[in-house]
Amino acid sequence: MKIIVFVGPTLPAEDIAACGDIAWLPPVAQGDVYRAAQRRQRAIGIIDGYFSGAPSVWHKEILWAISQDIPVFGSASMGALRAAELHTFGMRGIGRIFEAFRDGELEDDDEVAVVHGPAELGHVQASEAMVNIRATLARAAKEGVLSKSSRDALEAFGKSMFFPQRCWDALLEGAATLGVAEPERAALSAWLPGGRVDQKRADALEMLAAMREAPHESNGTPPKFNFEWTHFWDEFMRRFEAGHENPGASTRQPVVEELRLEGPEAYARVEAMALLRRVAVTGAAPMALPPAAKSLRATLTDIRTRLGLFTRADLDCWMARNDLDAVSMERLVADEAGLAVLRDLSSGALEPFLIDELRLTGAFERLAERAREKSDVLAARFAGSAGAPSGSQALALRLWYFERRLGRPPPDDVEDFARRLGFADAADFDAALLRERLYLDEQRGDKTP
Incomplete structure (x- = not known):
């Protein structure tokens, strides 16, 4: 710290x-x-x-x-x-x-x-602060350089000026019109180089x-207020977290990409703990309105697809086996929809918490080493950039990834799948697949572009 x-x-x-x-x-x-x-x-x-x-x-x-x-x-x-x-x-x-x-x-x-x-120029100052003018004039009066009336006149004149125009030259030029006697003006001008007070400094x-x-460690004293988590604060957090500059950001993204490519189950486990970590660090979860009916229907469809509950009979039997009635099932769906909203609201700020969770589970070193190897391979053969896959190439990459890597058919909505894995969109997902395939082909000695 x-x-x-x-x-x-x-x-x-x-x-x-x-x-x-x-x-x-x-x-x-x-x-x-x-x-x-x-x-x-x-x-x-x-x-x-x-x-x-x-x-x-x-x-x-x-x-x-x-x-x-x-x-x-x-x-x-x-x-x-x-x-x-x-x-x-x-x-x-x-x-x-x-x-x-x-x-x-x-x-x-x-x-x-x-x-x-x-x-770039050291924030060089081009005007004088009024607080410095006040402190300097007070010292000049105390040391007998100015009379009290002259001090008051110059102070009022300085305050009347627009702040970018405040400087000692302008004050001295205006001193004559304020009734400050010439000997006092001359004395102030000669005194200023050594007498000026920089109160701000x-x-x-x-x-x-x-x-x-100040003590290095906190004394644990609670703040004198309760911090209120509002929608305005929520919007503020999302705006500034999404644009958060961090020296480690350039090394984080490839490591998190490696995690995402391991598939939705592996990513979801780490994501859940990262979300919990973010809530613990920031003090509260992002606020959101209750899920809309359309969102609840989509969430129920996703649950049924995930669990293979394709008929009403399948769903009813599953609910019975899991001790769920209609009311508790609605609550479960609403909770799952709320979690999806939390993921979406946190997406721009989750990477540092994902990284911390990977460190604590021991997976960070493995994924970071693989990311470095991949970067070296792409840099050596493709000058660091593999480009963007074409339409047919993207389709072939998706089939390879879902059928060969994950052992499942491609989803109907690849865009939604990509976003659930934390990718910006389907194009971002496709670009990651291309980098992965080129890396693996290079490792196997397959030189086909």
């Missing part, structure tokens, strides 16, 4: 590096805290975040991280705003800016907003120190 901090223009990279073993990411946007919390970090810190150009970090994803017993700290900029809003729920605010927002001395987001360059460094000093 690591300490993760979202930071941009407030701190340069060298300041963060000097603070020790802290990993930093670009300014936070919506979904970033949720993804970081999924990786079970030691602590998450928010300094900078997007106010425009990307959706801002959502309060609820911070609450979810806290509910997962991950400390979340905030300071200086976006972090101070969110901490002021969520400190009663357990988010840990650090620094004077946080305290000013918490206590109602400051209210507007533009107090911390700045314009900055892209990440000071607060951010204080937060990093607090995060380093």
Whole structure:
């Protein structure tokens, strides 16, 4: 586990590096805290975040991280705003800016907003934050550089400016029209290079120190709230899990493909435990409306096909043998339909949980080695890509897979079969079959393309 901090223009990279073993990411946007919390970090810190150009970090994803017993700290900029809003729920605010927002001395987001360059240029700052202007003017007045009236006039002028236009040059140019005497203007200009206060930087460094000093292990204290699982949260999870960037993702997919090709029974056993693992980790199952009548009919048909109950008499005898009456049979079908919905809702986020289950069952090493061998074979003979099978080739591959590999006739709905195995669609399934067949042919020495 690591300490993760979202930071941009407030701190340069060298300041963060000097603070020790802290990993930093670009300014936070919506979904970033949720993804970081999924990786079970030691602590998450928010300094900078997007106010425009990307959706801002959502309060609820911070609450979810806290509910997962991950400390979340905030300071200086976006972090101070969110901490002021969520400190009663357990988010840990650090620094004077946080305290000013918490206590109602400051209210507007533009107090911390700045314009900055892209990440490639180090998020170089192109405007001054109002909180820094306030702190600098207060220090200048305390040190006798400005009178109280001049300080108040400059502060009000800075606040009246649109935040991208705030800078010391603009303030000094406007000082004459505000009635600030020329000697004071000259004194302030000469004092600024050494006297300017970067309150955001000071607060951010204080937060990093607090995060380093925080206990490594959780104290087990429950959060100060009950996390409510809503449809909005459910939609949020699916959206950001499906696009979840993970350094191990490129190695996971081939391993899971090997599992899927072993057939529906092998995949279903691992999938069931992976679904349970996901529910345990995230705290609840995805929400869904009760299955519709059409879904219930399709589920009953699938159960009858799976068990060979092709006549009503077969079904009635099976129900009697399994101690099921009409009511309990309806419940069983509804439960099975609900499980199918759960699989569909979780499909975009299930791979890491499938991988963990394979590790614990001892199958991961075997499947990973086979995936590596297959990748090497395809890279050597087909430059890493076997292409997509044609229509007739796809049909031949399906017949080979179902009749020779699984010992069963092809299903009527291959698209549905593929999706049940976790493939995106029938074309994705066919491409996996082609890779498998080419690999096996190469292993046997069959060079027929």
